[in-house]
Amino acid sequence: MKHWMLASISALSLLAASGARAEDIDFKGKLGSYPSGTLKVISESDPYVDAIKATKDGFTGLTGAKVDVDAYGYDALHEKELLGCSQSDSTYDVMLIDGIWIGEFVEAGCLDPAEDRIAKEDPKLIAWNDYTPSGAGQATWEDKRYCLPVAIYYEMLFYRTDLFDKAGRNPPKTFDEVKEAAKFFTNNKDFPGVSGYAMNNQRGAAAGQQYFEWIFNAGGSPWKSNVVGAKDAYADMTPTLTSPESVALVQFFKDMTKFGPPGVEAYAWDERANAFAAGKLAMINDWSVRAQIANDPKSSQIAGKFASALMPSVSGKPVPPVGGWVMCLNAHGKQKDMAWNFMKWFASPQVHKQYTMAGGTASRVSTLQDPEVQAKFPWTKTIDESQKTAWTEVRPRVTGTFQLIDTVGVDVNKAIIGELTPQAAMDDANAKVTDMLKTSGLMK
Amino acid sequence: MPAQATLGRAYPVRPARRTFLRANGFQQAAMMLPTCLFLVFLTIYPFVYSVYLSLHQVKLTTLNRAVFVGLRNYTNLLTDGLFLHALRNTAVLAVCSITLEILIGFAAAKVFFELSRWRFVVVLRSLYLLPMMATPLIVGMIAAYVFNPTIGIVNYLIELLGGTPVSWFGEPTTAMAAMVLINVWQWSPFMMLLTLAALTSIRDDLYEAARVDGAKWYHLVWYIEIPSVLNVVLLGAILRIIDVLRFFDVVYVTTRGGPGDATMVVTLYAYLQDFQFFQVGVGSAAAVLILGISIVVTTFAVKLLRVVEDA
Known part of the structure; x- marks a missing residue:
């Protein structure tokens, strides 16, 4: 009976496999x-x-x-x-x-x-x-x-399974949980040499892209008509960078620097991915492609010791960038x-x-x-x-996107390093982006 | 027959030979043509085109949609906080870097001068010159590692000495200090080279006479060496001012002008406008302004050099 069942399963598998091959296209x-x-x-x-x-x-x-x-x-x-x-x-x-x-x-x-x-x-x-x-x-x-x-x-949260298992913790889902977990791992004598979290804080594109990647998860939106599922996200590009959600998000970025390694204020994608792969961070959020950096045993100290989770959000309902x-x-x-x-x-x-x-x-x-x-x-x-x-229009895709993201990133970075308050930084960014959009004809 | 009075014998004056070249204006023009073409196409035309672009609101990707805006790009720049910040940063960088380069260059030159009879000084001198030979981009990449807050050697040394690691590129003050240090590391050898050449040219009898008069070493430095090297050092400073006005690669590789606007320099500003945002109208206006500032500063410096020479 057992042999008959095995034979049937094998035959079915072969059929399924040949079916899959039939879907393959012969390019010759x-x-x-x-x-x-x-x-x-x-x-x-x-x-x-x-x-x-x-x-x-x-x-x-x-x-x-x-x-x-x-x-x-x-x-x-x-x-x-x-x-x-x-x-x-x-x-x-x-x-x-x-x-x-x-x-x-x-x-x-x-x-x-x-x-x-x-x-x-x-x-x-x-x-x-x-x-x-x-x-x-x-x-x-x-x-x-x-x-x-x-x-x-897709932007996701990556965390060290060995550290989280040892601490008996689950990966964080909300901003508060991220902050709490980052604080727990930073300067913890049970986890020497490890910092809690590192974000993209470097001036310009790095901090700017980070802002757009997180704003929907903070419950906000970068401009008026850009809401999740909008039919025309670019219908009204009036910036909403000064919204309470936006200012709170920038404050969150600033707060998170306390749980980063020295110099985290100048970190961008590579610095974060390398620090995570070097075993110096308990968590990072990063693009899915960069999991390969941590997964490469030749260059990573944490290959096989990390896992992924959905992007954190204020409400626990993520909008993955x-x-x-x-x-x-x-x-x-x-x-x-x-x-x-x-x-x-x-x-x-x-x-x-x-x-x-x-x-x-x-x-x-x-x-x-x-x-x-x-x-x-x-x-x-x-x-x-x-x-x-996920939402397609998380980051602006209009002409001049490079300048727009960079401009926001300069002010976000100024808030992170304490040169401006989050409110002042976003006021400045809002004014500059408005001017930029008006000059380029994207906003009336 | 006109004769030329010479010693002894008189020779007839022969009229200047009308060579083919002198006789043929066309030929002369043809000989000048390559230089003129070079100047017109590679210097004058790009400059004139830059001025033209600077008077338009235009993106590099849509040059056919240029809109004439007169001097608006210039007035915007002169009221743009970031551009003014970049100008101030460039000035701070120039003053701090060049001052330190002169002092360290002089000290190093003095050491090499005093050790000139030592056999291996040539090797040491060559080693000291190495940073100057590296391309600025490579220097920037090295600096990014050296000043890296977690794996950099500078913080490692600080920790060895019992200090706390510094976030070199994460704090406005330390980021600018790092830029100055990188500049000083790379260009002090240049000042050393110039100063050493000037020191070597001082006549021995000046030293001997001073020593006979009871001069101490600091008298020799103050009354003989510094006045002797001053011209050369000023010339070096002028060249370095021009260089600092073009300072770009290191800041591009290490800080991208950050944190905040702490290390934004004028060349990076123009680069961002031109090649990141493709706003060639604004970028060209910035480039023209930088050129104007360079001309004013160097003219002033050259005049100062002449005053020192005359004195």
Whole structure:
């Protein structure tokens, strides 16, 4: 009986597996042939880029085209891509851009819309509905699909399981719980060399992005019409940076510096991720992609000793921030067909899973819910939970977003270092952002 | 026949030979052309274009939508708290850095001068010059590690001596102090080099005469060495002022102008406007203002140098 049952289960598994393979697309002959071609891809240097490099040779095997991937830091990439675009540079065929840059890039004419190309493809290959809705939103501008979401991130809380287990604690869910847990671990003789928490406090983009990532979780909103689920989040961009929730949030940032390592006021993404990986922090919030930094046993002291939880919020009902990179066609590129063939191949569900298994960031629901992926990268379950309640417009995606975020970040940093009170800092930021939005025509 | 009175024999004056070059104006112009083209395309045109952009509200990504705004970018800049803060920071950085560089450079030059007969001084001198040879970007990256609050060597040494770690880039005062220290570390060797050259050129008989008159070492320094090196040090200071006005890489790598606006300098301000926000109108106005300030400051410094030389 037992053998019969086992045989039945095996047969069913095989059937299921063959069914899954039937869903796979045979790319042979569908991607063109470019025996002497070289495709150039430009990307940010977050950990997902190694997974792109590990996967790209599959395209070479199918088409003969060599794929070169160049990676740059966040600011440098923004500068290089936009400068190149302003000079009609065709060096790169495929550009990865942060989802929040899309408005700026579309306005500058840097991107070829993908809408028509998508319409001509096999829907199973594009599988647009398989993308997380907030991730798909990052690749869309003014109801038009411009890019393919390939490296979508969600902001989550990461905590040290060894420390929390030893302390008999559960991961925090609310702001108060975060503060209390951070205080508990800081300067605790039972946990030497560990600080409670580190936030993105550095002047400019770091502190600015942090503000936008947290404001919805603080119960606020950065501008009037930007409420979760709004049909047109940009209908009224009157800034609401001086709201009580906003000022309380900045006070929260300032309070949290007491539980950070020395110099936390100048920390940005890398400093925090490195300090967490070095075992000096009990908790951080960070983009899901950065779990790979802590998970790498070669460079991390805490590989296998951390877990993830949903982003904390004042009410305990998180609005997980969404971010990440979308893959786009350079409008000035000279090999657009080859570039599109690479994009559709790379973003297809089956290659996306390969890329995810190589350390990439799962951006499709099917990949996020894949048991193999979840087993290899346990935080994938939290990403899947996060995407269910994430809001696409957490960070502004309009033209001038870089300046807008930077401006807010300067004042948030001033409050953090005590140069201004949180109220004065947000008054100043509100005035500057209002002026900026009026000058650029985004606000009447 | 006109004759030229010379010693002994008179020679006829031969009219200047009308060479092909002198005779041919076109040829002369052709010889000048590369230099003129260089100046026009790589100096004058970019400057004129910068001035043009500075009179417009325009983004680099949408140059075709430029709107003429006259001098508004300039007036906005001169009332912009951040730009004025950047100007003040640049001035503080210049004064503090250059003063320390002169003092440390002089002290180091004096040590090398006194040890000049020592066999291995050449090696030491070369080692001392190494920071000056590093590119500013690399210096910034090194500084980011050296002053890192948790893994940096500076805090490690402070803790060894019983002090508490300092958040170098997290506090406005220490962040600016760190910038000054980085500048001083990199550029004191330059001042040392200039001062050492000037010290080496002092005649031995001056020292001998002073010693015969009973001068102590500090008399030699005050009455002989300082006046002898003053011109060279002032020249070095002028070059360093120009350099500090262009100070960018270190602050870009380490603090990004923070915390708050504590280390915002004029070049970083212009860079942010031009290449982060792509507001090339404002960025160009800032660049033109920086150029104007550089010209005024260096002209004043050169005049001062002439006064010292004449004295």
